[in-house]
Amino acid sequence: MGNRARGQLSAHDFTRMFKNHPTLEHIVGRAGWYFVTFLVAITINFFLPRLGDANPVDTIMAKVSDGLDAASAKEKEEAYLAEFNLVEVDADGKVKHDARGKPVRTSLGSQFVKYLGMSLRGDLGGSILQHPKRVSEIIGAALPWTLALQLPTIAFGWLIGNLLGALAAYKRGIFDKVMYPLALLASAIPAFCFGMLLVYVLGIRLEWFPAVGGYDDGLTPEVSFAFFRSASYYYVLPFVSVFLIVVGGQAIGMRSMCIYELGTDYVKYAKLLGIEETKILLYMFRNAMLPQLTGLALALGAMVGGALITEMIFSYPGLGMAVLTAIQGNDYPLISGCTLLITVCVLFANFSVDVLVGLLDPRVRAARQTGN
Amino acid sequence: MRLFKNLLRSTSFVIGMGLFVLTVLLALLGPLLMHVDVHTRVGLAYMAPSARHWLGTDHMGVDMISMLVTGLRASLYVGFLAGTVATLVGTLVGLYGGYKGGLTDDILTVGTNLFLVIPSLIVLILLSASIENGRSLTLIALIIGCTTWTWSARAVRAQAKSLRSRDHVALARINGYGTFGIVFIHIMPYLLSYIFMVFILQMATGILSEASLSMLGLGPYDSISLGKILNEAKTNEALTDGAWWAFTPAMVLITVIVFALYTINTSLEGVFNPRLRK
Numbered sequence: 001m002g003n004r005a006r007g008q009l010s011a012h013d014f015t016r017m018f019k020n021h022p023t024l025e026h027i028v029g030r031a032g033w034y035f036v037t038f039l040v041a042i043t044i045n046f047f048l049p050r051l052g053d054a055n056p057v058d059t060i061m062a063k064v065s066d067g068l069d070a071a072s073a074k075e076k077e078e079a080y081l082a083e084f085n086l087v088e089v090d091a092d093g094k095v096k097h098d099a100r101g102k103p104v105r106t107s108l109g110s111q112f113v114k115y116l117g118m119s120l121r122g123d124l125g126g127s128i129l130q131h132p133k134r135v136s137e138i139i140g141a142a143l144p145w146t147l148a149l150q151l152p153t154i155a156f157g158w159l160i161g162n163l164l165g166a167l168a169a170y171k172r173g174i175f176d177k178v179m180y181p182l183a184l185l186a187s188a189i190p191a192f193c194f195g196m197l198l199v200y201v202l203g204i205r206l207e208w209f210p211a212v213g214g215y216d217d218g219l220t221p222e223v224s225f226a227f228f229r230s231a232s233y234y235y236v237l238p239f240v241s242v243f244l245i246v247v248g249g250q251a252i253g254m255r256s257m258c259i260y261e262l263g264t265d266y267v268k269y270a271k272l273l274g275i276e277e278t279k280i281l282l283y284m285f286r287n288a289m290l291p292q293l294t295g296l297a298l299a300l301g302a303m304v305g306g307a308l309i310t311e312m313i314f315s316y317p318g319l320g321m322a323v324l325t326a327i328q329g330n331d332y333p334l335i336s337g338c339t340l341l342i343t344v345c346v347l348f349a350n351f352s353v354d355v356l357v358g359l360l361d362p363r364v365r366a367a368r369q370t371g372n
Numbered sequence: 373m374r375l376f377k378n379l380l381r382s383t384s385f386v387i388g389m390g391l392f393v394l395t396v397l398l399a400l401l402g403p404l405l406m407h408v409d410v411h412t413r414v415g416l417a418y419m420a421p422s423a424r425h426w427l428g429t430d431h432m433g434v435d436m437i438s439m440l441v442t443g444l445r446a447s448l449y450v451g452f453l454a455g456t457v458a459t460l461v462g463t464l465v466g467l468y469g470g471y472k473g474g475l476t477d478d479i480l481t482v483g484t485n486l487f488l489v490i491p492s493l494i495v496l497i498l499l500s501a502s503i504e505n506g507r508s509l510t511l512i513a514l515i516i517g518c519t520t521w522t523w524s525a526r527a528v529r530a531q532a533k534s535l536r537s538r539d540h541v542a543l544a545r546i547n548g549y550g551t552f553g554i555v556f557i558h559i560m561p562y563l564l565s566y567i568f569m570v571f572i573l574q575m576a577t578g579i580l581s582e583a584s585l586s587m588l589g590l591g592p593y594d595s596i597s598l599g600k601i602l603n604e605a606k607t608n609e610a611l612t613d614g615a616w617w618a619f620t621p622a623m624v625l626i627t628v629i630v631f632a633l634y635t636i637n638t639s640l641e642g643v644f645n646p647r648l649r650k
Contacts, residue, residue: 034489036482036486037485037486037489037490040486040490041490044490044495044498045498048495048498048499048502049498049501049502050502051499051502051503184631184634184635184638185627185631187634188627188630188631188634189627189630189631190580190583190584190626190627190630192583192584192587192602193602193623193626193627196602196606196611196619196623197620197623199611200611200616200619204611204612204614205614211611211612252638256638297489298488298489300491301488301489301490301491301492301493301494302491302492302493304491304493305491305492305493305494305584306584308493309584309587309588312587312588313587313606323497323588324588324589327497327501327588327589327590328589330501332501335497335498335501336498339494339497339498342491342494343490343491343494346489346490346491347489347490350489
């Protein structure tokens with residue numbers, strides 16, 4: 001590699017590196033694409049909530065202005081306006097005023113630039129509803145719950161659903177006849193309906209599991225056996241309700257994929273050669289699994305959306321609940337903070353799946369190499 | 373005629389279509405056959421089902437059957453409108469990009485993929501939350517249509533792309549047809565069955581999206597939808613009060629509609645695509 005003295009790689013080095021490593025090229029290409037997507041997402045996240053005329057400061061002022069005289073109310077309002085970057089501030093941190101004594105509003109563009117910088121540093125602004133608290137604090141507390149619920153449900157649901165689907169396609173007969181309508185039904189039941197049903201039947205009627213919440217009232221989130229036991233008890237119902245829906249959806253997709261694979265020449269040929277059934281099934285699974293993995297990447301957004309609503313039904317202390325309370329209290333910074341974080345998580349998961357597909361699927365590699 | 377014969381021979385199509393027609397009939401004929409009134413209280417809150425009120429009353433003491441029929445109408449309306457908008461936008465983007473190819477296609481594909489990856493529920497939440505006043509049923513349906521079209525665009529594009537290199541398309545091009553002429557006269561007719569299937573799925577998505585929004589408290593202010601019935605039941609303690617009649621029927625209705633639409637979609641796939649029929 002040239003230009004070692006400067007310790008930098010030249011453009012030529014990059015092209016040579018990529019030529020020898022199509023996989024690396026794939027990964028870098030995808031990373032670039034997802035970064036662009038992220039920029040679009042963050043732009044949407046900034047501008048959509050500002051389409052309306054709702055002003056976060058009005059919401060806070062409605063709450064705190066009781067009993068304040070006009071002067072101190074005005075001072076307080078200006079402090080909040082400055083905090084939410086809505087007005088120009090001079091070097092001393094004082095709010096600038098125009099000729100008529102009104103605070104100078106910042107333009108949407110410079111607000112956006114400031115928002116971008118803050119978001120990239122991980123600062124999502126202040127919450128309105130839970131005022132001095134920062135949005136990142138609230139989200140930081142909610143995120144582990146959401147990850148703990150959604151990662152395993154989607155990963156296991158995907159795996160089990162695909163196994164069931166492949167089995168149904170191969171076995172046909174009674175197994176397929178029972179499984180297919182069940183899977184269809186499971187994927188047709190909206191996540192929130194299923195959640196409500198579980199809360200009502202298993203939580204409230206039979207009292208097998210706690211109906212709402214994330215852990216027993218007396219406990220605080222900490223690393224202890226008592227807390228962990230309580231939390232896992234509360235975990236069961238939300239887990240089941242998301243899991244079954246993912247299984248249903250994946251099983252349907254895998255089933256039709258495998259039925260298609262069953263009709264291909266290589267399966268027929270393998271059968272004629274007398275290769276063992278389990279071995280053929282394995283070949284088929286490998287081929288059908290990869291489109292399913294790509295399908296997972298595309299369906300992730302919808303799955304996460306469904307799971308968020310489920311969290312809400314169970315009053316599970318994750319991001320879904322945070323979004324709900326934020327919406328109820330018109331807490332715009334918190335709403336857009338949550339939506340931004342959810343989008344980032346979905347993008348990251350998508351990116352991981354994309355990279356995985358690129359590593360696993362020789363077809364993707366071949367397509368890259370022939371420049372297709 | 374052959375098509376209808378094939379359709380009727382498929383059990384899942386008959387089941388799906390039957391269920392769907394039933395719900396549509398209930399929504400259309402409900403107000404004619406029975407007394408539907410969602411504005412008067414006919415009794416106390418959460419009265420159990422009785423001979424007078426077959427499904428009891430809701431938290432306000434309004435007859436539950438009236439609520440359900442009204443909610444069903446709203447949900448089907450949202451599904452129809454959102455499905456139409458999404459299919460229209462998706463089909464146009466998909467057909468145009470798939471046929472044109474090149475840079476146009478690249479730009480459209482990147483745009484489609486962008487909004488495919490960003491969860492549509494997120495965009496829906498952000499949009500609905502910003503419209504504080506005037507979130508009407510029609511507006512919500514339009515918003516849903518404008519955020520969920522990406523699936524159809526992707527699906528239609530793939531089909532249009534494969535049709536692009538067919539001989540009759542090349543002939544049309546030689547004969548001087550413009551892009552729109554080719555797309556609408558020579559490509560779209562081949563995809564009509566496909567577009568219809570996409571529409572069925574988009575309808576289901578529309579109904580589900582509206583219900584999700586309503587569950588988040590971002591539902592329409594001017595009408596009662598099935599999702600809104602569920603949300604009201606949940607926020608007004610129907611679950612803890614054991615008033616199952618306040619939420620189970622709405623749940624069953626949503627599930628039946630979505631199940632029917634999914635079943636129609638998969639059975640159509642079998643009918644339109646003979647290779648899958650065995």
